[in-house]
Amino acid sequence: MAIVSLANVSKSYPSPERGAPRIVAVDDVSLEIEAGEVTGIIGYSGAGKSTLVRLINALEPATDGTVTIDGRAITGLPERELRAVRLGIGMIFQQFNLFEAKTVAQNVAYPLKVAGWGKAEITARVQELLDFVGLADKARAYPDQLSGGQKQRVGIARALATRPRILLADEATSALDPETTQEVLALLKRVNEEYGVTMVVITHEMDVIQSIATKVAVMDGGRVIEQGDVFDVFSDPQHASSRKFVSTVVQGVPSPAELAVLRERHAGRIATFSFRDGDAAQARVFVELAQAGLEFELVYGGINDIRGRAFGHLTLAIRGEEAAIDRALARIGELVAVTEPPIGDGAVGDGAVGGGAVGDGAVGDGAQDGEAR
Numbered sequence: 001m002a003i004v005s006l007a008n009v010s011k012s013y014p015s016p017e018r019g020a021p022r023i024v025a026v027d028d029v030s031l032e033i034e035a036g037e038v039t040g041i042i043g044y045s046g047a048g049k050s051t052l053v054r055l056i057n058a059l060e061p062a063t064d065g066t067v068t069i070d071g072r073a074i075t076g077l078p079e080r081e082l083r084a085v086r087l088g089i090g091m092i093f094q095q096f097n098l099f100e101a102k103t104v105a106q107n108v109a110y111p112l113k114v115a116g117w118g119k120a121e122i123t124a125r126v127q128e129l130l131d132f133v134g135l136a137d138k139a140r141a142y143p144d145q146l147s148g149g150q151k152q153r154v155g156i157a158r159a160l161a162t163r164p165r166i167l168l169a170d171e172a173t174s175a176l177d178p179e180t181t182q183e184v185l186a187l188l189k190r191v192n193e194e195y196g197v198t199m200v201v202i203t204h205e206m207d208v209i210q211s212i213a214t215k216v217a218v219m220d221g222g223r224v225i226e227q228g229d230v231f232d233v234f235s236d237p238q239h240a241s242s243r244k245f246v247s248t249v250v251q252g253v254p255s256p257a258e259l260a261v262l263r264e265r266h267a268g269r270i271a272t273f274s275f276r277d278g279d280a281a282q283a284r285v286f287v288e289l290a291q292a293g294l295e296f297e298l299v300y301g302g303i304n305d306i307r308g309r310a311f312g313h314l315t316l317a318i319r320g321e322e323a324a325i326d327r328a329l330a331r332i333g334e335l336v337a338v339t340e341p342p343i344g345d346g347a348v349g350d351g352a353v354g355g356g357a358v359g360d361g362a363v364g365d366g367a368q369d370g371e372a373r
């Protein structure tokens with residue numbers, strides 16, 4: 001059952017310039033978040049992700065459409081009732097937002113005080129939460145005595161204090177180093193698995209999606225342009241904008257700048273082949289190219305793993321007769337996704353290198369030559 005449901009939700013703000021049209025931050029978004037799922041919201045800066053989260057946690061009213069939390073439409077509810085809705089939603093932030101003048105225990109206790117819990121109950125709950133996040137020994141410390149990862153663990157304990165069913169995380173690991181990010185992600189995974197908390201995670205980091213998200217929604221220009229299982233969206237994005245965004249976060253897809261370098265270094269036509277798990281097609285690519293009498297080398301590549309399922313991209317520079325390359329790519333295109341990035345500036349001749357050359361063949365050889373990472 002959907003615990004968060006958005007139906008045709010829009011949010012616009014008046015423009016700072018007089019007479020200019022309103023700024024549309026969220027544009028006709030419909031999204032269902034199932035209870036117990038971890039949903040990643042991704043997209044470029046300015047796509048509307050933070051605004052979407054403020055609509056879900058009832059911090060701002062939608063301009064249009066209906067936001068439903070736990071079966072209850074929150075649009076138009078009076079402030080007193082919105083406060084009750086907010087108690088069921090925890091929130092963690094990139095900059096942790098802890099009270100610097102309060103101890104760790106006081107920070108965690110704060111929402112319980114606001115919610116009117118009794119003193120003994122608060123003490124017991126704070127102890128339980130600090131044990132859960134592994135900071136029982138820091139109860140009396142102040143935030144400036146903690147590392148970034150510890151601060152975020154306090155943030156998580158505080159967000160969970162009132163036993164919310166939903167946790168919203170806005171770039172919660174973006175200020176942390178990679179190792180600390182992994183620790184915090186492991187903790188968030190436990191929050192989801194042990195407490196059954198539904199999570200909505202805004203991020204621009206592939207690591208976060210890869211480690212904890214089960215579902216993902218891609219935002220662009222205020223709209224959700226694609227949503228679905230993480231593996232499906234990342235291994236085979238359907239929408240041109242999500243393909244562009246996904247290619248910036250997955251391993252193995254050369255950026256336009258990297259492509260320009262590849263074209264300078266390697267003669268031939270550059271083509272990227274994309275594979276998904278269960279695909280036995282990888283070897284067929286090399287066989288087809290070799291059988292067509294084409295010379296090729298592996299110039300770029302990478303494999304991504306999303307909870308045990310792999311997908312990857314290999315970029316080859318292919319040399320040979322134009323028509324033979326066309327025919328081979330058409331045949332291979334029936335087996336795997338083939339992309340030939342448009343030839344931009346700096347493209348080096350993709351002219352024929354004379355047919356009949358035998359391909360490099362072995363993946364290993366190519367990888368040594370190439371930029372594989």
Ligand SMILES: Nc1ncnc2c1ncn2[C@@H]1O[C@H](COP(=O)(O)OP(=O)(O)OP(=O)(O)O)[C@@H](O)[C@H]1O
Binds near residue numbers: 049050052
């Ligand atoms: N309170 C506001 N008043 C006016 N415009 C706003 C307001 N909040 C957001 N916007 C505009 O709405 C658009 C979406 O902003 P939002 O912060 O939701 O994007 P985002 O995807 O979270 O970006 P980032 O990753 O940079 O935080 C932007 O153009 C932003 O300038």
